[in-house]
Amino acid sequence: MTTALRDIENVKKASRFQVDGYLIKPVDKRRLIEEIRELDLMREAV
Numbered sequence: 001m002t003t004a005l006r007d008i009e010n011v012k013k014a015s016r017f018q019v020d021g022y023l024i025k026p027v028d029k030r031r032l033i034e035e036i037r038e039l040d041l042m043r044e045a046v
Contacts, residue, residue, distance in 0.1 A: 002027055 001019040003010065014022050021035040036042045 002023045004025045006024045
């Protein structure tokens with residue numbers, strides 16, 4: 001999930017909906033790649 005909302009209530013709400021990841025806009029490219037790898041959606045380059 002990406003959002004412009006960073007307050008704790010919105011983070012908790014997302015957790016209740018069982019989101020796999022929570023990124024706050026503007027999205028940091030390194031953090032996005034880290035989240036994608038943690039979800040096993042991208043493999044390391046060979």
